[in-house]
Amino acid sequence: MRARNRIAYGFLAPYLLIFAVFWIWPIIYSFYLSFLSTRAVPWTWAPHMNWGRLWIDPAFWNALRNTLVILFIQVPVMIALATLLAVLLNSQLLKARGIMRFAFFAPVVVGEVAYAAVFRLMFNADFGVINKILTGVGLPAVSWFSNPTAAMALIIMAVTWRWVGYNAIIILAGLQSIPDDVYEAATLDKVSKTKQFFFITLPLLRPIILVCVVLSVIGTMQLFAEPFLITNRGGPGGATETLGLFLYRQGFTVLNFGYASAVAYTIAGLAIIISLINFWLGRDPK
Template sequence: MPMRAVRGAPYAFLAPFLLVFALFWGWPLIQSVMLSFQNTRVSPWVFDWSINWRRLLVDRAFRNALWNTLLVLVVQVPLMLALATALAVALDQPFLRFRAFFRFAFFAPVVVSEVAYSVVFRLLFNGDFGAVNGFLASLGIDGPNWLHQGGWAKFVIVLALTWRWTGYNAIILLAGLQSIPKELYEAARMDGAGAWARFRNVTLPLLAPVLAFCLVLSVIGTMQLFAEPWLITDRGGPGNATETLGTYLYKQGFVNLNFGYASAIAYSIAAMAALIAALNLLLTPKEARA
């Protein structure tokens, strides 16, 4: 067989995938970039390189969605990662019985459909007949109208996200914990280090690369947040109090049919997610990124 044919064989095997990728991923990406520089509110659409990007700078609704998204990011992600770390440490204890069952139980929420668990949370926190307010009433406490008050609605979104993703991150962190040599803990114990000292000086430094990985994934996921505010708080309500960049993008693209502006929002989300993830990695010590 000619050497040229041998060298070209891998590319022949890759060709079907590359063709499908170009057709269903590559071209839509290029098309969406082109759309972000077009005025799609007129017929026919016309090229206007700045109309959508200028609007981003002055759009109060966009700023509100950005603020809500960043608020969830700042509050929910650190809380979730702290709980996930504590849970991973608990699941890694040698004296824990039924370890496999507990790992599955805490990982299970991520397997549940977003629609299903959003409906459950919507019912639980219903202000009129929800189980949460029913429980509070049994204690003599008048529960709030969770989904119709801005602050409480944000709280429900944060709680729902934490419930869904804590176990997922805990399993990833657990894998990182199990890669830490046990000899290091034995040496620290022999030096008189207590449980907290071992966690702070052994576990956290060696777990930092996995924590950084979970942080980046969580940042990217939060910047794309859509299902929970759309389904739990009825399309980002009340009064856009839980509007996120994802729900605002959907409304612009598929409700208002302003595809050019929706494309600009999409690429602004991608740029901000990439920037925040890059900052996280830059602020992470080099040893943690190794």
Template sequence: MRTKVPFFFLAPYLFLFALFWAWPILYSFYLSFLNTRVYPWRLEPAVNWGRLLQDPFFWVALKNTLFILAVQVPLMLALALLLALALNSALLRLKGFYRFAFFAPVVVGAVAYSAVFRLLFNTEFGAVNALLLALLALGYDWLYTPGPAMAVIVLALTWRWTGYNAIILLAGLQSIPRELYEAASLDGAGPWHQFWHVTLPGLRPVLVFALVLSIIGTLQLF
């Protein structure tokens, strides 16, 4: 009986998950194999899947999503790791303020931060082009040229999610026993060796967790 108790507590969640998540996904997948333009519906997988595979916009969207995944996720996680190391430093004061400040972009709605980045990178009166014109006498059509537009998307996503992942990695850093660093220091290991042989191995599970979350979130951009 004791082994069944946890399932009683999980039952409400599992019921809601099955009703509002699992069933719609499975039913939508089933519908994708049907031709719903005729009555009664017929099993014709090529109607929807064939049209999808022949749609050039599908392949363009897939290519762009994979590009963002390959560029933005490693960049974001590297910056998040550096930020987590800085926030974990014993020399830093006002740690609570900085943690909130870097986490705050996650709270900002997608519409709001998209509008801010559109204003910053506006071709005619954006702050970024104004700065580039003042320093280098050049500007870019950031929002309507494929390359620069992709760069803006990568920057916007990195700005929003770096602090979120940094807080996750910071929790992982704080779970690494200090005794390991003390032992490494007694063995003559410097900060760089401690990072590679103590910090990274201790952070591996948290890094994998952050990587999986980032991959899922990026693929949802499709």
């Protein structure tokens, strides 16, 4: 190794050391842990136990089902809303565009606990503003925290509220990269605004929407804060328990680190598979 490189690595060493100890090692070690029985001390080598349990554990399947339900409803709804929002935020007709863009981006900056508390208050079954509005227009009040379906809807709405503006800003950047004269050419081609959106805007936004979808898939696979804080640890009765929450429960409540590690690898694996499917579905058609 040349002297210059040695010096360079010397400067990099503190970072590499921390990276190795706190990133690389846990990744390797947790993989090893997933093959141990960690239900009692001392931990023992039991390669089939945790991975085998995943297949037959109803609590895991419940968490997986919940996560996928949220994923398949929330991500498409949110991306559709974000695209619509981006188009509106890009409109020349919109006044105070800077403020509007910030306003929709702001939820990302709000602390999770604060926003969860606000959602709990708003959706409170007895005195929350949402039920007041529902009953005000003649609809029945909803038991947001005790009805499993309503609780799931609440989680989906909360996550969507929090991340829609963030995705809209990313999509907005994509919109702004489409040159005006392409739309002018389409206008001269007598293509209506609606058709321009579906046949020009959407296809040109595809790569950026794909990025948003993949980021959202990864985020949703790890969903933790909302079911933990808003629906009170995945309630009612595990109806909103996600894989992230299940992992947390196994690892840090039950202290079964081997099983938690297997769950963690499953989450990562699923996120990768679903993302790859997205990339494949959204590939450039040739």
